[in-house]
Ligand SMILES: Nc1nc2c(ncn2[C@@H]2O[C@H](COP(=O)(O)OP(=O)(O)O)[C@@H](O)[C@H]2O)c(=O)[nH]1
């Protein structure tokens with residue numbers, strides 16, 4: 001695993017999924033998991049789609065939208 | 078399945094034929110079969126890509142075939158409920174293709190599982 | 203796992219501790235839980251503390267702070283649940299909270315929770331905590347799931363190499379919880395001095411750097427004062443090496459001196475490599491994976507996130523959902539319409555007072571009922587959209603759309619906002635908070651009202667069902683795709699006036715696929731559909747009554763063409779006449795500002811259909827081309843009050859909601875004209 005190369009590749013392509021990197025550099029699932037925090041230290045944030053959960057807290061329609069109470073479901077409308 | 082090129086060819090040709098057969102019947106199915114055909118065709122390209130490239134295209138195109146059949150079956154189910162029995166005309170092409178897709182999908186999945194087991198055996202040796 | 207021969211010693215020391223605990227009342231031993239997101243921190247927290255917990259906020263930020271207490275044997279513990287992080291730096295609010303907490307050292311022990319299935323990702327944090335010389339207990343959680351998936355965790359290499367206690371736990375089955383409690387108890391009572399500290403062995407170059415750094419720093423009194431927390435255990439040089447000077451802001455002269463002594467870039471690379479090798483060693487010695495490295499998820503994603511195929515598959519999925527919506531819902535919708543019509547007929551015979559009769563039959567039943575007949579379509583649509591979302595497919599589509607968005611100058615999370623916008627624009631606008639660039643964010647906020655929210659559905663369904671029933675799904679698909687394009691083009695257009703944004707690269711982690719359960723889908727559908735029903739009983743009802751009143755007065759329903767309602771609509775007639783929209787269409791659009799569904803309910807009232815169908819009445823007034831123009835106008839024009847209010851609160855100024863009001867209307871009018879023109883040629 002060559003961290004410098006991976007870093008360069010991501011910076012060139014701007015927006016990639018973990019799968020893109022895995023396929024490009026022929027990494028195993030385990031290596032990808034090791035890699036994650038390193039990417040963060042390179043200033044490349046890791047975005048998970050689960051982040052939308054936090055939006056619910058601030059949504060003005062919060063009262064009429066019960067989605068946040070079902071934890072395993074997605075988010076509000 | 079061993080010979081992936083043949084499977085990909087079967088899927089793409091068959092879906093193309095079914096697409097033509099559906100042209101005067103239902104535009105949605107024309108789109109569906111066209112998409113399946115394109116997905117299978119893409120499987121031929123990219124020899125140098127990851128090892129599961131061909132498997133992936135086989136799996137997804139057959140999955141699309143399965144979903145298209147599910148779409149047809151849902152329609153039939155609903156017209157049964159709303160008791161329009163006379164209106165039920167199952168699209169036989171979609172159902173045939175769906176069944177073929179199920180077979181291909183399961184076969185491919187078993188093939189991948191077999192690879193996994195072989196690799197495990199090699200590891201433990 | 204810390205079972206050694208010194209157990210008896212521990213016991214003695216615990217006795218003396220009990221005495222001090224008793225005298226110093228409520229002397230809780232503070233411990234905290236840290237770990238990557240989603241590893242089961244909160245689950246373990248809940249198991250340990252039970253009901254004895256409260257929720258607060260960390261000072262200065264909106265990150266939630268959970269605190270609880272629990273007793274074990276004779277000790278009382280205060281437990282703090284930290285936010286989920288991969289590293290301790292200041293890259294995000296969560297990380298800053300966690301870092302500040304850890305660095306201030308007002309606790310005894312930190313429990314690092316790792317997910318057995320993703321143990322690899324926790325190693326970085328583990329090393330960082332060791333570098334900071336924190337007392338760690340490593341809890342490897344979800345061990346039940348690991349066993350199921352054929353993953354074996356061997357803790358001994360970690361225990362030996364790092365000299366920390368390790369417990370295998372499962373918050374689901376309760377496995378290892380007792381052991382964890384015992385380890386916490388023993389570890390907290392063996393006072394700091396008796397704990398063996400791990401010295402991490404760095405490569406010689408790094409050691410030399412740390413030494414020189416500290417020596418140099420001792421000449422700078424301001425470093426001593428400002429970074430006292432970091433200086434303990436030599437963490438400052440390590441942190442500087444890893445994350446640079448961005449959030450440290452060390453004195454410039456100090457940096458200069460440092461740079462003359464070391465090639466920092468090389469050193470940084472060496473340090474990173476050392477860390478990677480160390481972690482790789484730990485991982486390879488402590489995790490045994492049975493089976494090879496393929497997953498169905500990667501195989502499916504290989505095609506589903508393909509640049510061309512992925513988009514086509516997304517279009518196919520939406521096409522399928524819309525077709526199902528129209529095909530399955532139509533019979534049910536017809537049934538409902540029949541029910542409302544007969545209710546109206548019955549009531550019109552029973553109610554003797556003319557104005558009340560008109561209010562109930564034409565206003566309430568005609569208007570609100572006219573919206574409610576679309577319940578089947580709306581619920582069925584939500585059901586299948588729920589399937590796409592719950593199965594984990596939608597994030598993939600969003601990822602692809604976002605890549606396209608990138609070529610429109612949008613970066614960062616624009617895609618999730620657009621997808622959210624299809625449900626409701628309000629949370630979509632709020633979700634733009636994650637976009638760091640202020641101007642780019644503003645452009646997106648002002649463009650998001652073009653995302654076709656679900657309130658517009660009844661209007662589409664009514665008009666599409668009336669004029670394009672043979673290609674209904676296709677037309678709806680066209681509207682949705684146009685909506686996406688409109689958001690993208692609009693934000694590109696607005697950014698032109700705002701300035702270009704810089705592109706920060708990032709990585710997307712896609713969630714797992716899962717088969718949605720029928721129960722989850724039912725809940726999902728109900729929660730969204732309920733919102734529609736509530737609106738029908740609230741704002742739609744009120745707006746409908748107002749419209750009825752405006753159409754009934756001043757001449758008591760004798761001549762609707764000279765009513766107040768007609769007056770409102772006629773103001774706009776010069777602008778809309780060539781599109782084939784008369785005053786009734788315009789009045790409906792005006793009241794649609796309150797809520798988009800009101801467009802439909804007001805048409806029911808204004809066309810005074812009573813017994814006949816609204817579709818029939820509309821067909822007499824509009825041509826297919828003017829109907830299509832109307833659909834696109836509704837897609838783009840003025841967002842509802844809630845959205846405008848959100849724009850105001852998010853931009854902190856009235857300027858932008860007012861701008862949106864005019865901007866969207868002008869764009870909508872332009873599009874309506876273009877569509878009418880093109881539609882006139884083809885239909
Ligand atoms: N199978 C299994 N699932 C777990 C375990 N602990 C937590 N989970 C699940 O993992 C998810 C995330 O848990 P949570 O406590 O919210 O994680 P946090 O983000 O670290 O606080 C939830 O859906 C839990 O039900 C465990 O020991 N075994």
Ligand SMILES: [Mg+2]
Pocket residue numbers: 243244286
């Ligand atoms: Mg949590």
